Every structure is written in structure tokens, then in C-alpha cells.
Amino acid sequence: MTPIVSVRGLVKHFPVRSRGILRRQVGDVHAVCDINFDIFSHETLGLVGESGCGKTTTGRLLLNLVPATAGEIRFQDRDIVPLSRGQMRPLRREMQIVFQDPYASLDPRMTVNEVIAEPLRIHGLYRRDKVRDLLKMVGLSPEHGNRYAHEFSGGQRQRIGVARALALQPKLLVLDEPVSALDVSIQAGVINLLEDLQDELGLSYLFISHDLSVVRHIADRVAVMYLGRIVETAPVEDLFRNAAHPYTQALISAIPLPDPKKERTRKRIILAGDVPSPVTPPSGCRFRTRCPKFAGQLTDDEREKCSTEIPALAERGQGHQTACHYAEALTLI
């Protein structure tokens, strides 16, 4: 089976400029560093990581909304990185994005009908009943179409954002933290909607989130990012049962469980320190400055390897890959 989108060696550096009038370039933010992944049709790839790890940038790169520094993004067997805006336009029908903040991503001066009709008009596909169908599809009633975004609650706005993204019948949706701004009781409805739409329309999702519980629920495969690199990727069950990278292990163990008895008896890995600056990432393994294994279990000789050699994603079987020299599977929950 060929993937619908396939990313190879993707790199994105943002320039850091000096203050003052010259604004000389004094460095680079290494936002995304040499990442590879595939998304197959009718599949959800969960991309998880903490703030600043490059997950949102990856989502935008995938749609060519920001130009990549290097690498290749093959969408339906065509590299989209060198394409111009004009060349991208017909492809935009196939790939759409839903943003995190439903309060900022909808134009306050447009009615919901206009918001949803806009992409259809741009591509010359506008039909009135189409907008009504889209509203119904996301669980809103067609009468809602004449209202403005501010008249809706957060969950309803996010549904409008999904309807707009679906208007052009895309094959790939990038969902950038689509439920993070919503209360739990509302969030569940939007997650169910996304799952139903995927079944109905055969969509592929790149689901970007910092919330591992949501990702476990919705994703088929998961890629964990840390400081611009993918450190572990695996089918969802395998990742949560046999996490092998110390960072993934720490992430999973840090999630509070809504279960008091399990919480009381749980062993927690607390990471020391904070994420280093992506302007000067650590040499070798980028996680080593916070790695409990590096600090506590390795000998000096073993540490040497962590600080000099960048660990590659190594196959552990059944599509489970880990970028750690001393990976060891651990069951945490």
C-alpha cells in the first residue's frame, strides 16, 4: 500500500536575528530536524510532544504553509516542497487544517454559511445545499448558518472549523490540537465526530496534540517528538504498553490518571530540568540533558555515546522504532 503522504528528511530552521537595524542572522531555531513519517489512507497518525517540540511546525510544513528548509514531502507521489503557491492551490483541495483555537480561527464578520462557503467559492465549487449538508454532517442544524461565530460555544465553533475543512472533500486533515481548548464534556463530542467522519469519508488525519490520553483514543500510530526530532514511533497499543524511549516513558508516567487507586500506587518518573533551547540543542542525543537513564544508570563510557552520536530511529519490530542507544521497553500503565 502506498502512503497518501510520505515525509523524508524534513528540516525546518527559523532564523534568529540580532536586534537593531541590521537584523543580522545570528543563529537558527532548529524547529524540525530530519524527520520521516508516512500517513496511509484512512489512518490517524498522532504527533505528540510538549510545547516547542516542533509538532505544529511539522503540521504546517506538511501543508506547505511554511516553506521547508530541506527534505521531501510526497503527497500522492508528488513532492510538494518546491511547488509555488499557485501550483499548490489545486492540491489544497486534498489537504486541509483545523486549528486549535476556535475563537481565533473563524472570521467574526462572516456568517457561518459564508465561513463554510469560502473555500468552495475559491475553488469554484459553491452550491447552497452543500453548505447545509456540511452543517448537518458536523452535527449542527442548517438554521445555524445565518449566525455569526460569536453566537456559538467553543465546541460548536470547532465543529464549524471542521465543516470548513471538509468542504472541499480533502483526503488529509491536519488537526492541530483540535480539542485542547474545550471542556472535557464537550471535547468528547468533537472526538466522536472526528472518528465518525473518518469512518464515513475515509479521511487520513495527522492529529497533533500534547494530550496523550486523547491520542491513545484516536490514533492508529503515534510519533513522539522531542526538540525537533521524532524519538519514538509505534502502533498506538505498542507505544503505550512497551514504550522504549526514556522520554516517552516519562511522558506516559507523568499523565495523571482519573483513577485514585491507580494514582496512589503508581510509580512516576519525574524529569529534571526543562527543555533546552532549540537554538543550541545538545549534541548527540537531544534528550540526554534531562534523561533519567543518562543521569542515573549509564556508565561514563556509555554516556560518551549519548553525547557524541545522534541516535537513529532503530526498528524494534512491528513498526516500533526508537531513537535511543539504550532503549528498553517498559510497561507503565
Added chain:
Amino acid sequence: MTAPSEVLLEVDDLTVGFPTEDGTVQAVRGVSYEVRRGDAVGIVGESGSGKSVTSLAVMGLLPRNARITGSIRLLGEELLGQSDDEMSKIRGNKVAMIFQDPLTSLNPVYTVGTQIAEAIRAHHAVGQARALQQAAELLEVVGIPNPKLRVDSYPHEMSGGMRQRVVIAIAMANDPDLIIADEPTTALDVTVQAQVLEALEAARKETGAALVLITHDLGVIAGHADRVNVMYAGKLVETGTVDEIFYQPRMPYTLGLLGSLPRIDESGRPRLIPITGTPPSLLNLPPGCPFGPRCPKRRELCEESEPALTATTNPRHQAACHFHSELASATAEEVFS
């Protein structure tokens, strides 16, 4: 030494209203609860449920136009109606508060050491040098590396998690009896959240303070509270021990909240059970149960009268539902789908 069951904070029939052009928004509508010495009480609810306003009232930090009635007693002393000066003495000394955003609680132009020392000196007669030394000790308790160097840092030189730990250190500075933490980790990443919660636990251990933990995250509540108050539309709708609330919820809303959570400890992807609809507007609330319009169990009685908190499995496990006895051993799936 006082008895361990001594009541520290007693909130009785508290109401808070905010006048607006369209009428009064009743943010809190008769909340009563107590916090005993050493307790960790979690207050959980969604946006707009009144959980923050309740605690701001306890701290005397509500805006002047707020209409507050009821009673708030701290160690037997009535707090409502106290002047600002009197409240200042109580704040910090007996009660400390930790807010969601540490950057707005810290002063950007002073070093964190100075700010912790200021909190210490506000209530104790010690010199600046001694206070700074104590500041470093407090930073160590909350797990900040190199505390002796870090006292000279400014807030902007620290990450969000470290700033929040500085705020916890300030809260500890005067050995308070009660720490109120309002969404202390909401803005933080999970690995940093774990560090901050660890610091909060350390602070409790060190000071023996009781904790009121306000959050929307049921996972944080499960791990850090002994008792839980669930709020909805400005009222407590269920209260009990953490085990009672999580394993034997007797209010459909609590059940719904638990059912709508995706679980990281469950495989096989059971379908989530959302609660339909949205919370009611607190402006001109209609009669009857405020959760009624979203509740699949509603009957005629629910539209007529608002249920009061009544005892369920035991006198201290209370739920505000006319039909709570029918919810014994019910699952969210049975009730909501």
C-alpha cells in the same frame, strides 16, 4: 497542637453575583463546604462553574462590584466584611494562593529571592540577609536546582514550571494553614506539571497546610485530593471522598464527566460518552435542576424544583440529584446513551 479534625475553613451558603447591564450573573449560588486541618480538597468543574470565584471570595480578592452573601470563616473568624488591611494580614499569613499564570503573580523587576524575602519579612521580623537565606532554602524544598544562585534570577530568566515553583515557595514562606491553588498546572506541559505537583506536595508536607486544589483535570484531582467537590452552574452538585466520587458517583453530571474522559490506561478505544448541550447561562437561570436540560434521566420533578445536596451512601457523600439512589452502580454508558 490542635486536633486533626479541626475545621479550618468553613464556607456557608456563599453566593456571589456580578451586576451587568442585562441583570445579575449569579456566579456562585449557595455553596457550603468545609476544609479540615491537613485536608486536601479538590474542586472540579468546567469553565464558568464558579470554582474560581468561590476561592477568590475566600481570599477577599473579588472586584468591588461583586455582591457577596453568606459566610466564610477561617479558624472561626468571619472573613466577609473584613477591611482590605485586615485581609492583607490574613492573606499570606494564614492562607496563601497560587494562580494559574505565574508570570502575572510575580513582579518582573525584582529577583525571585527578593520577592520571597519580601513575603517572609511582611509577616516576620527578620533581616534581609536572613530572609534571603530562607528564600534559598524554600527554593530547595520546591526542587529548584542551584537554589543559592537562583535567588538572584529574575522571573523572565526562568521557565514556566520554575516560576510556578517560585510562587509555591512564596506561598510557603509564612507557613500558612491553608494553600489555595487555582489551576496551578493548567498552562504547563505534562512533565513540568508533574514537577510542580511534586513541589506542591513537598510544600504541604513542610508546612502541614491544608490544600484547596481547583482544577478541571480529574486526573490531577485523583492523585492529589482526599475530598472532592464537583461544581456545576455555581453550585456544588456532589461532594465526597475521592474514592466515592470516582467509583460511586451519584450525580449524573459527575458520571458524565468521567464517561467523557479519554483514558490512557484503557486499550481498545471504548467510544467516549459526551454530555450533550452546554452549561446554562447564569443570567436568569430557569427553575429546576440546572443540569436538567443535559440530563438523560430528567423527569417532571427535575423541571420544577432544584435538588439540594442530600446524603447518599453516607452522610458526607452528598449529591444534588432527585434520583441519586437510582444511580447506584450505574455506568456512564447506561445513563447517557
